[in-house]
Amino acid sequence: MSDLDVPALQRRLAEFAAARDWGQYHTPKNLAAALSVEAGELVEIFQWLTPEQSARIMADPDQARRVEDEVADVLAYLLQFCEVLGIDALAALDAKIDRNEKRFPAKGGGHPME
Amino acid sequence: MSDLDVPALQRRLAEFAAARDWGQYHTPKNLAAALSVEAGELVEIFQWLTPEQSARIMADPDQARRVEDEVADVLAYLLQFCEVLGIDALAALDAKIDRNEKRFPAKGGGHPME
Amino acid sequence: MSDLDVPALQRRLAEFAAARDWGQYHTPKNLAAALSVEAGELVEIFQWLTPEQSARIMADPDQARRVEDEVADVLAYLLQFCEVLGIDALAALDAKIDRNEKRFPAKGGGHPME
Amino acid sequence: MSDLDVPALQRRLAEFAAARDWGQYHTPKNLAAALSVEAGELVEIFQWLTPEQSARIMADPDQARRVEDEVADVLAYLLQFCEVLGIDALAALDAKIDRNEKRFPAKGGGHPME
Numbered sequence: 001m002s003d004l005d006v007p008a009l010q011r012r013l014a015e016f017a018a019a020r021d022w023g024q025y026h027t028p029k030n031l032a033a034a035l036s037v038e039a040g041e042l043v044e045i046f047q048w049l050t051p052e053q054s055a056r057i058m059a060d061p062d063q064a065r066r067v068e069d070e071v072a073d074v075l076a077y078l079l080q081f082c083e084v085l086g087i088d089a090l091a092a093l094d095a096k097i098d099r100n101e102k103r104f105p106a107k108g109g110g111h112p113m114e
Numbered sequence: 115m116s117d118l119d120v121p122a123l124q125r126r127l128a129e130f131a132a133a134r135d136w137g138q139y140h141t142p143k144n145l146a147a148a149l150s151v152e153a154g155e156l157v158e159i160f161q162w163l164t165p166e167q168s169a170r171i172m173a174d175p176d177q178a179r180r181v182e183d184e185v186a187d188v189l190a191y192l193l194q195f196c197e198v199l200g201i202d203a204l205a206a207l208d209a210k211i212d213r214n215e216k217r218f219p220a221k222g223g224g225h226p227m228e
Numbered sequence: 229m230s231d232l233d234v235p236a237l238q239r240r241l242a243e244f245a246a247a248r249d250w251g252q253y254h255t256p257k258n259l260a261a262a263l264s265v266e267a268g269e270l271v272e273i274f275q276w277l278t279p280e281q282s283a284r285i286m287a288d289p290d291q292a293r294r295v296e297d298e299v300a301d302v303l304a305y306l307l308q309f310c311e312v313l314g315i316d317a318l319a320a321l322d323a324k325i326d327r328n329e330k331r332f333p334a335k336g337g338g339h340p341m342e
Numbered sequence: 343m344s345d346l347d348v349p350a351l352q353r354r355l356a357e358f359a360a361a362r363d364w365g366q367y368h369t370p371k372n373l374a375a376a377l378s379v380e381a382g383e384l385v386e387i388f389q390w391l392t393p394e395q396s397a398r399i400m401a402d403p404d405q406a407r408r409v410e411d412e413v414a415d416v417l418a419y420l421l422q423f424c425e426v427l428g429i430d431a432l433a434a435l436d437a438k439i440d441r442n443e444k445r446f447p448a449k450g451g452g453h454p455m456e
Contacts, residue, residue, distance in 0.1 A: 006119075006204070009204060009207055013211065027169055028160060028168045028169060028171055032156045032157045033157055033261055033385050033388075033389045034389050035153050035156065035157075036153035036154055036382060039150035039153040040264075043146045043382075047376050050279070051144070054143035055141055055198075057142060057199065067199065067201065068206040071207075072203075075203050075204075076211075079207075081156075085171065085181065087172075087185055089186075090123060092189070093189045093190055093193075096186035096187070097190075101130070147271050148275050150378060151268045153268070154269070157261050157268075157385075162258060237432060237436065237439070240439055241439065255396050256396045257393055260385045260388050261388075263381050263384065267377050270423075271374045271378045273374070274371040279369040279372070282369050282371035295429065296434040297434070299424060299429055299431050300437070302381075302420055303432075306413065310413060313399065314400065315409065315410055317417050319346060321413075321417045323410075323414070324411065324415070325351070329358070
């Protein structure tokens with residue numbers, strides 16, 4: 001785990017975009033689309049793999065680098081999306097876990113997709 | 115900004131899944147798919163909006179709640195994906211911004227999609 | 229196989245949208261987003277299933293109906309996208325198969341993702 | 343409009359995959375994922391464009407070719423998905439339009455996303 005934090009990365013991303021005058025492209029609608037495109041690129045790495053192969057992906061250095069690169073892209077667009085809308089992503093997740101703990105009790109739960 | 119941090123949320127998500135015996139579903143392949151599904155649900159909120167309407171989405175409390183809920187879901191699956199593969203998402207993003215600063219110099223750059 | 233054809237369905241979709249004055253929403257950008265949202269809803273049905281479970285999905289009438297419904301949505305947005313841009317989807321696919329037959333010779337090929 | 347038809351293309355795709363022994367990869371789960379990946383690649387073309395720019399995309403021959411290529415990929419995976427599950431995509435869409443005509447009456451409807 002790094003000691004980097006989300007607000008610092010969010011600031012760096014905002015400065016990066018501002019220095020290149022990219023703010024005009026960064027509507028919430030476009031950033032949500034870009035996030036889903038990057039999520040699709042992450043899925044692409046796994047699309048033909050068996051579950052077992054997918055679990056060993058990081059053993060191949062080229063694939064590992066590709067996965068990390070897509071993770072970075074997904075997180076970058078998620079944080080930029082949150083920045084333009086003033087959303088605190090960590091607080092949103094924290095609140096969601098609270099709600100899910102009530103929705104899916106630990107005993108006898110079953111998976112939501114079962 | 116909250117003082118919550120990513121490692122703490124990642125631990126909470128791991129304990130949540132373990133308490134429900136959901137680890138069997140959480141292959142990297144499945145978590146990448148789930149991440150892209152949630153990204154799609156975020157896009158859905160914006161799909162028929164103009165760029166201007168998308169920028170005002172948080173003014174409507176119901177839509178704001180929906181957006182925050184999808185942000186939480188995207189982040190939850192991203193962190194769980196990183197957890198099962200041992201990826202440090204913040205370090206991956208930090209390294210990616212470093213690379214992008216070289217790839218897209220601030221002056222005269224143009225948007226990568228232009 | 230039905231004897232329905234693509235041009236007839238495309239016309240029906242265009243008339244349906246016109247009668248409701250939905251043309252204003254149907255920019256190529258929005259229709260591409262809507263297509264990807266529906267593709268995500270199709271993925272959602274399968275996201276936690278094993279490959280074997282996914283192959284038996286049509287044995288459950290409720291799941292079968294859900295799958296067919298998402299297939300219809302994906303095709304609807306794909307045809308509407310093609311309609312607004314004047315693209316002949318069947319001809320585009322036919323030309324693509326021709327190209328792929330050269331790109332991936334039948335003998336000794338290996339899967340593109342291997 | 344071409345006089346190509348869907349069953350003929352579906353057969354060609356099935357023969358193409360069989361000749362390369364790709365059937366092993368073509369579970370419904372994997373084909374749904376591949377479909378969503380291709381839909382994401384279509385969205386990528388439009389992600390930073392204004393609605394107006396998106397409507398003019400076919401005026402640029404390189405972009406037009408790229409769009410047609412992604413349309414072909416989306417349709418290819420949709421038809422292969424339907425093939426392995428025995429779904430008649432055109433009949434599914436026809437039935438869905440019937441249902442939508444009842445759900446969204448032509449007069450005074452409003453868009454489903456309004």
